[in-house]
Amino acid sequence: MREPDAIAVVQPGWRRVHLSGLTLVGGSLVLLWVLVALFAPLLAPHDPDSTNLGALLKPPLTPGHLLGTDQLGRDVLSRIIYGTRVDLSMGLIGVMAPFTIGIALGVISGYVGGKLDTLLMRLVDVALAFPFLVLVLAILAVRGPGLGNYYIALAIVAWVPYARMVRAETLVLKRSEFVEAARLLGFSGAYVMRKHVLPNAVTPAAVFVITDIVLTILLGSGLSFFGLGAQPPTAEWGRMIAEGQAFLATAWWISVLPGIALLLLTLGFALLGDGIAKEMRVRT
Amino acid sequence: MRKTRLVLQRLWQMVPVLLAISVVAFLLAQAIPGDPVRLIVGPRASQEVIDTVRDRYGLDEPVFLQYFVYMGNLFQGDWGRSIAFRVPVLELITSRLTPTLCLLGGGLVLSTLVALVLAIVAARRQDGLIDQAIRLFATIGLGMPVFWLGLVLSMLFAVRLGWLPASGFGDTPVDNLRHLLLPWVTITVVMAPILVRNLRATLIERTHADFVLAERSKGMPEGAIFLRHVLPNSLLSNLSLLGVVAVYILGITVVIEPIFAIPGVGQLFLNSIIARDYFVIQGLTLVFALLTMVATLAVDVLTLAVDPRVG
Numbered sequence: 001m002r003e004p005d006a007i008a009v010v011q012p013g014w015r016r017v018h019l020s021g022l023t024l025v026g027g028s029l030v031l032l033w034v035l036v037a038l039f040a041p042l043l044a045p046h047d048p049d050s051t052n053l054g055a056l057l058k059p060p061l062t063p064g065h066l067l068g069t070d071q072l073g074r075d076v077l078s079r080i081i082y083g084t085r086v087d088l089s090m091g092l093i094g095v096m097a098p099f100t101i102g103i104a105l106g107v108i109s110g111y112v113g114g115k116l117d118t119l120l121m122r123l124v125d126v127a128l129a130f131p132f133l134v135l136v137l138a139i140l141a142v143r144g145p146g147l148g149n150y151y152i153a154l155a156i157v158a159w160v161p162y163a164r165m166v167r168a169e170t171l172v173l174k175r176s177e178f179v180e181a182a183r184l185l186g187f188s189g190a191y192v193m194r195k196h197v198l199p200n201a202v203t204p205a206a207v208f209v210i211t212d213i214v215l216t217i218l219l220g221s222g223l224s225f226f227g228l229g230a231q232p233p234t235a236e237w238g239r240m241i242a243e244g245q246a247f248l249a250t251a252w253w254i255s256v257l258p259g260i261a262l263l264l265l266t267l268g269f270a271l272l273g274d275g276i277a278k279e280m281r282v283r284t
Numbered sequence: 285m286r287k288t289r290l291v292l293q294r295l296w297q298m299v300p301v302l303l304a305i306s307v308v309a310f311l312l313a314q315a316i317p318g319d320p321v322r323l324i325v326g327p328r329a330s331q332e333v334i335d336t337v338r339d340r341y342g343l344d345e346p347v348f349l350q351y352f353v354y355m356g357n358l359f360q361g362d363w364g365r366s367i368a369f370r371v372p373v374l375e376l377i378t379s380r381l382t383p384t385l386c387l388l389g390g391g392l393v394l395s396t397l398v399a400l401v402l403a404i405v406a407a408r409r410q411d412g413l414i415d416q417a418i419r420l421f422a423t424i425g426l427g428m429p430v431f432w433l434g435l436v437l438s439m440l441f442a443v444r445l446g447w448l449p450a451s452g453f454g455d456t457p458v459d460n461l462r463h464l465l466l467p468w469v470t471i472t473v474v475m476a477p478i479l480v481r482n483l484r485a486t487l488i489e490r491t492h493a494d495f496v497l498a499e500r501s502k503g504m505p506e507g508a509i510f511l512r513h514v515l516p517n518s519l520l521s522n523l524s525l526l527g528v529v530a531v532y533i534l535g536i537t538v539v540i541e542p543i544f545a546i547p548g549v550g551q552l553f554l555n556s557i558i559a560r561d562y563f564v565i566q567g568l569t570l571v572f573a574l575l576t577m578v579a580t581l582a583v584d585v586l587t588l589a590v591d592p593r594v595g
Binding site for chain 1: 300301304305308312315316317423424426427428429430431432433435436439443444531532534535536538539542553554556557558560562565568569572573576577
């Protein structure tokens with residue numbers, strides 16, 4: 001939805017890329033998490049999986065354990081740091097197949113049209129007839145738990161919004177003069193789709209990827225929380241929250257801190273996505 | 285009446301979707317590895333029992349015939365048996381439906397009311413401090429892990445402060461209300477942001493629309509313009525979002541119900557997946573799709589009823 005203050009005005013060239021403060025905060029958060037994931041072995045004070053029966057359930061700010069320890073004496077800070085690798089990559093890997101499949105189907109469906117288009121759109125209708133979470137869980141029920149199967153489930157159902165967005169753009173582009181010209185010059189349909197339609201139709205989908213990363217991380221950590229995603233003893237935030245659940249009344253930090261990490265990661269992507277979405281709308 | 289015809293037409297369009305839903309639910313069971321009969325009767329059943337069950341569900345027929353047997357059984361109320369609970373699936377599901385519908389309905393109402401207030405306040409004070417705070421809340425809510433929020437809220441308000449029960453559904457209506465309050469709040473924190481973002485943007489956009497300018501030039505006071513033109517117009521164009529949010533909440537019940545131990549179909553679905561109780565999963569997939577359809581249809585009919593441009 002376009003906001004009146006975001007309607008394009010003539011901007012001096014040096015302000016081509018105008019990012020608001022919040023977008024920068026979001027970008028910095030994401031960058032920070034990427035660095036934490038990359039340098040986890042250097043940053044973590046302890047081995048994330050090594051148990052220490054001499055230091056069970058130590059509260060945050062205990063010397064040597066900045067964020068405390070869990071019921072097995074594992075260092076919470078180190079587990080959060082290593083968990084970054086799982087949760088961040090979960091978001092990035094999870095959106096890959098849906099994005100690729102979605103934009104491909106969207107362009108083909110919109111450009112070719114006819115029966116193929118009808119068929120694909122009916123498929124979309126069927127996918128949208130179920131709550132998304134229910135479909136993902138049903139697929140996991142058949143294939144079994146685990147992050148690998150989570151990615152497969154996403155590939156089967158999460159392409160729908162991408163396909164819809166790209167198809168809508170394609171339908172408009174199909175009637176534009178430059179696509180017509182390319183077709184008249186005798187280029188094949190596949191070439192026109194790849195070189196002319198897709199690059200112009202992909203923008204909304206590319207912006208949506210960032211929001212989708214948030215949803216993918218939230219759902220993936222949620223599945224892990226219920227034992228259907230990352231398997232123990234993997235240091236994953238959703239699993240950490242689940243493992244600390246029994247100690248919520250006495251040792252809140254085991255569950256609460258990974259949740260805050262999760263929130264700060266998704267917030268980073270959400271702010272970044274918001275800013276970029278706004279920016280793209282100004283341009284187009 | 286044109287409206288009645290439009291509603292009927294909309295219902296008629298649902299038929300192919302219904303069929304497709306049933307095919308998906310049917311294929312779900314087909315995709316399960318292993319012999320389905322063994323799943324139903326367990327590993328120690330006699331050959332005689334195995335044959336009876338195989339015959340009853342048409343499992344030695346070709347796949348497309350099996351589908352018709354499945355549909356036949358479905359319409360006769362035979363949705364299979366739960367392996368974990370040892371009761372018919374349909375009976376199990378209907379006994380769990382009330383808590384989920386209460387959770388969904390209340391969550392939707394509370395989310396909408398909160399979103400309405402926040403969006404109006406934010407739009408009236410565009411770019412002010414309150415607006416920015418509301419927008420920040422909307423962004424945080426979007427990234428909020430709902431299972432974690434539920435845990436934290438129940439720790440704070442149920443375990444620590446003891447104001448509300450931490451789990452269950454309760455027996456009397458008042459008790460139900462007390463049990464559902466925290467789950468409703470949890471839903472609202474994650475759902476209201478979606479509504480706030482869209483409604484706020486529309487409200488601001490409409491404030492600058494031509495028809496508003498016309499009213500203003502006629503000398504209509506700002507407050508009246510907002511109440512009589514901007515607000516109804518913006519609400520109408522966001523009505524379809526209500527269906528999207530309802531479906532989203534329906535999905536989230538699978539997460540919320542286990543956290544608060546609410547004995548609804550969401551919790552049943554999650555437990556069945558963990559326990560691999562396939563007939564329950566199949567039946568519930570169907571029920572969730574039906575509820576999705578009802579929610580979408582309800583919003584469509586509502587739009588038809590209130591939109592002055594139709595009919």
